[in-house]
Amino acid sequence: MVPDIASPKSDGSDLALRWSGRVSLTRRILAVNIFALLMLAGGFFYLDSYRSRILDSRVEQAMREARLVAEALSAATPDRRDLLMLRLARDTGARLRLYAPDGTIIADTRAMGDRSFLLRDPDKEGWRKRVARFLDAGIDTVVGAVRAPLYRERRGGMTWPDVRTATAGRASGTVWRAPDRTPVITAAAPLVNRAGSVMTTTNARDVTQTVRVERLWLGIVLLIVTLVSILLSLFLARTIVRPLRRLARAAVRVRLGRAREVVVPRLPDRGDEIGMLARALSDMSQALRARIDATEAFAADVTHELKNPLASLRSAVDVFGTVDDPALRERLLTIVRDDVHRLDRLISDISDASRLDAQLSRAKFEPLDLAALLAALVRARIDRGVERDVRLRLDITDDRALTVFGDGARLERVFANLVDNAISFSPDGGTVALSALNSDAALDVRIEDEGPGVPEEAREEIFRRFHSVRPDVEAFGRHSGLGLAIARTIVEAHGGSIHVESREDRLGGARFVVRLPLNDRS
Template sequence: MARATALPTMRDAKRPEGSIAEQEESPLVWSSRWSLTTRILAVNILAVAMLAGGFYYLDTYRSRLVDTRIEVMKDQLAMLDAALEAARPDQRQRLVDEFAATTESRLRFYDSSGKRSFDSFETGPQTYTLRDPDLQAWQRDAARAMDRGIDWIVGAPSYPDFLEPMVDTAAAWPEVVEAQRSGDVAIRFRYAPERTPLLSAARVVDLETPQTVLMTLNARDITRTVRAERFRLAIVVSVVLMTSVLLSLFLARTIVRPLRRLARAAVRVRLGRAREVVVPRLPSRRDEIGTLARALSDMTQALRERIDAGEHFAADVTHELKNPIASVRSAIEGLGRVQTDEQRAQLLAIADEDVRRLDRLVSDISEASRVDAQLSRTLFEPVDVGMMIESMLAGRAARAEQRSGQPRIAFARPRKDTTTVMGDGHRLERAIDNVIDNAISFSPEDGLVCIAATRLGDEVHIRIDDDGPGIDPDQRDAIFRRFHSERPAGEAFGRHSGLGLAIARTIIEGHAGTIAARDREDGKRGASLLITLPARPDRENHTETG
């Protein structure tokens, strides 16, 4: 395993159980039961709902229009008061009629006794008409219903309906009574029968005798303006809502559908009902879902290869164990039939050799089965490969493994720290030792095994050459398979388990490296095995050293 995989594993192993999931994912409780489609729709519709908040602004806009109109009415009454005071008595009626026509309002005057003394609707044309809603088309009813609904939603203040008094006196108008009492302008807002604003303002004017003028105005234009703006806003909100829903469904479709395909494929892999489950890779997608799909596909393929390798390994182990077990059984059964001590000693020697062979085989099988799992939990450290090989060879010399008649070993030692890699020193030593053992076993007596460790760019190369017969090109990958049985001529049967190079390749690949067989670079007879490992990244690059 590469260090990028090993390091997080070691850190995660030290955390309390469950802490990894808590740190990596903190699901929202309120949405834990919602599907992705529902969540996407909810988020986008919420954005549209915020846009619909423009209706609150329109209510404020209407209030400002009403306030502006009221202020205008106050100014108009003040101007009317000044104009009446300056005009001659015979000009006042014409002045009032013209004022009412210009402002499209109705003017009524009440004397100090409360009796109506003048009405512009009686002396001139009616400037507005209160319409009966029962006589209007259904579209107006729908508009009024919409007005009431929006007013209720935005919490608009409620105003009373306008009713023309049966007896038109000053006492019938609260604003007139208030103006007479306070001496200031009094304002009232009411709804006309067709639900349009009816504004009224009362003011005391000084003529020959004090009188109170009541100005009423049906501000139908305010309703038309607000309804037009609401209609435009409703169209915008409807279009945005429809677009948002369609885009949300499209987005949910592009997200949820591939996730469902991946989930179904993962379930089939888990159930194991289909041997060759195809996990969609979604090559056309370059987003996170495409990355997830390809990662799941690669993971499934790696899992399938791991299962296949395990099955093949179990079959190979069974096959390899049967031969020595059968030999031991045969030797034990023969002990009861032999007559001489010499024959009995031969059978015991055979049984002893087979037991030793079984012991080596079981040890190598155990090592091969656990090396990959152990590497995934190992914290890699800097390892100087040159120093490690030198120590290995010194240990071999101390154990007198280079006895007479065995190949010699030559090592071109590199400078210190030029061949440093990140890895597990014990495992790397085992892998290189297995390759050296393989080279020694194929080399002739008094041959030479050459070892070199160099750094080239961002890689460390370890080359092991022997003087053996070499390796056929079609066998250069097969020699790294478990229980590969091609052995040098004359070697005693069962001396090697056939797992040495397989274990070496597993260790090297676990360090993100490669191992390959090739011809010797010097053109001599023999084989050359090249191990390539990533160099330690925080060191200055070096070239070949002797």
């Protein structure tokens, strides 16, 4: 069947891109992969939330411990209070301070010699810790983390917000920031009967360490994914963008009129859409090259065919002015009329042949009853009269549908050319037989004559343009040699084929067979 042809009105609006259509494909591939990396980098925001939740739970835990310490100290006798505070400080790893209701400090485990709570001097730590703190500061700035107030020692209990809250009768906890950027958690709880308050101070370095470890693994994953993404982007750019650019450059060279010297890569090893595109473009360029060659050959043939009658016409006109014999002048006028008639026929056929491809590309194909078309053709030809008493016979005995999909006027011209050709080669009183046979998914139309036939070595040449072998009885110049070439063009445009063969009965004559696909459209 005839392949579907894209409508000229299809502008690809369903495939159009707005702003992204102005960006190269390589940059779009990188942008998509970078967007995925940014989504993964959002895990750093999650780490900030994760750290906040840990600190909130640690504050709650410190407040519970402060209440327990306050109850324990309230129950202890004064002589056992200091020992109990030291033991609790060592067990919890916190610094304990006991304040009177007015904020005066009563006892401090550091003054008692306990060093459970110590702040590290960042200037005395190694480069790795400095790098870690630099990363902490940078990531906190990026994610917009809330910076805790800097922890500094204060004089008097009332300078601590947690102690003031505990003096009022409620437990309280606060997160501070140590000089090395680790969190410091303070919590205070009132003693029984508000006889004072106790404050615990803990340096939660494990929270920072946990976040740093998670951040390290996230960074490693992000680095690996980044490398893989870059490699994939380069791979996609290499396997998609580069061949597309090569194909685009080849297409531009074809557009610039260099089709003969352009080699469009076919990419035979690729079975994807780009490989399909490459092979389609290569086939298209080869078809265009063949079309250009055919056009050039056609132009050369036209020039050659026009020169013959023009040369004859020029000679007759040149001689006409020097001849006085009326009989000779009449013969020259006859030659002039024949040459003019030949030129008119030749120009008309050339015009039809040159416009045939464009007309067929715009033709609207419809279901056709080929039996009715052949019957009407034979009847009309008989009504016009057949020269030399040649008989026309139509043999259709197949009861199955003989329906094809095509342009009725064009197919009628094909069979009319073949019938005229058969009549011209048939002897006086001969028979030209037309028959149609439904064979599988194709329909064979046969036109047989009783003429001299076509030699096997010339059966392909007769379909070439301007190739004309005419019977001796026919007047010169009645045919341009384009009839069979036009017939083959029309038949192939309908997805069919045409060829000539010998008759099966081994009698004289030729058989032209036109094979057309049956209509399979509902």
